[in-house]
Amino acid sequence: MKGPTTRSSIVSPPANSCMRMKRGLKSTESMHMCGCSPIWRMWHSYFSETREATTVQNVLRNFTGVLVSDFYAAYDSIECAQQKCLIHLMRDVNDELSKQPFNEEMRELALEFANLVKPMIESVDRFGLKAHYLRKHKCSVNRFYDSLSKRQYQTDAAAGYKKRFEKNRTKLFTFLDHDGVPWNNNNAEHAIKAFARLRNSIGGKSSANGIRDYLVLLSISETCRYRGVSFLDFLRSGQTDINSFVNLPDQAAPSGA
Numbered sequence: 001m002k003g004p005t006t007r008s009s010i011v012s013p014p015a016n017s018c019m020r021m022k023r024g025l026k027s028t029e030s031m032h033m034c035g036c037s038p039i040w041r042m043w044h045s046y047f048s049e050t051r052e053a054t055t056v057q058n059v060l061r062n063f064t065g066v067l068v069s070d071f072y073a074a075y076d077s078i079e080c081a082q083q084k085c086l087i088h089l090m091r092d093v094n095d096e097l098s099k100q101p102f103n104e105e106m107r108e109l110a111l112e113f114a115n116l117v118k119p120m121i122e123s124v125d126r127f128g129l130k131a132h133y134l135r136k137h138k139c140s141v142n143r144f145y146d147s148l149s150k151r152q153y154q155t156d157a158a159a160g161y162k163k164r165f166e167k168n169r170t171k172l173f174t175f176l177d178h179d180g181v182p183w184n185n186n187n188a189e190h191a192i193k194a195f196a197r198l199r200n201s202i203g204g205k206s207s208a209n210g211i212r213d214y215l216v217l218l219s220i221s222e223t224c225r226y227r228g229v230s231f232l233d234f235l236r237s238g239q240t241d242i243n244s245f246v247n248l249p250d251q252a253a254p255s256g257a
Contacts, residue, residue, distance in 0.1 A: 045215040045222075047208065053077060066174060066181045068188070083174040085185035086117060096157050105158035113165075116144045117183075120176070124183065134176040141173050 048055040053074035060067065060078050068083045069075045075082065093110050100106055120137045127133035148166070153159040165172070175181040220242070224231040227246045239245045 045219045047211050047215055066178055068182060068185050070185060071168075081174055081178070082171045083181055083183065084168055084171045085183075086172065087184040087186070089172070090114075090117070093161065096161070100155075100157055103155055103157055105153050105155050106161070109153075109158055109161055112144065112147070116140055120173075120183065129175065129180050129182060131177055131179050138173070138176055141176070145169060 056072075056074040057077055060080070063078065064080050066081045066083055067075065067078055068085065070085050070088045090113075093106075093113060097103070097106050097110050119140070120134065123133050123137065145166070148162055151158075151162060153162055175183045220234070221231040223242055224234050227242060229242075229246050234242065234245050237245055
């Protein structure tokens with residue numbers, strides 16, 4: 001059967017690649033999780049009947065590259081370099097500020113964080129995701145944390161975000177040290193929409209086995225789309241290796257986008 005054979009080749013990207021992860025189909029009983037590797041141009045999808053952290057740990061147990069993700073606590077147990085999505089953090093800070101518009105401590109913290117990140121994004125826009133051009137911003141990161149460590153916030157909101165920034169210090173600016181590692185999780189956010197369309201259509205009418213079968217096809221289909229080839233043509237070709245089908249080298253050049 002082509003499905004499992006082909007999927008096994010794309011759910012096991014080289015251990016030192018860059019992987020973006022995103023959870024979907026969140027309920028009290030099950031979890032759907034997808035990952036995409038922009039460097040290797042692969043799309044992977046997984047389904048678990050439980051929401052336990054062991055699902056993430058099993059999927060990524062041999063992964064030693066850079067994991068780009070949101071702030072789902074289970075990712076913290078993965079022993080690899082990590083980059084937390086700064087867009088998620090910006091959104092959370094802005095949401096907190098909108099709830100407490102007169103909280104001057106939160107306003108000041110939000111402004112300092114925005115002033116820290118903005119020059120980094122400008123460098124990415126100008127030079128791409130190249131560590132050679134991004135490492136210079138590490139001095140600004142150190143100044144931000146030096147200043148933060150001296151603050152004694154009186155409001156619970158600001159104190160809570162100070163703790164969050166300090167807890168994730170080693171995971172917020174990893175992209176400054178690595179080529180091709182993004183500062184956000186947008187690719188995985190976009191990738192999971194393919195499954196969301198099915199979820200909206202079928203509701204809760206599909207069985208676990210039916211979802212797994214669909215995700216096998218979805219992983220292959222989305223990887224074909226990433227590679228710029230026809231999913232139908234690949235199925236009709238009789239081949240089971242997408243790399244061979246598209247005649248690409250095993251190691252695609254990292255994208256700066």
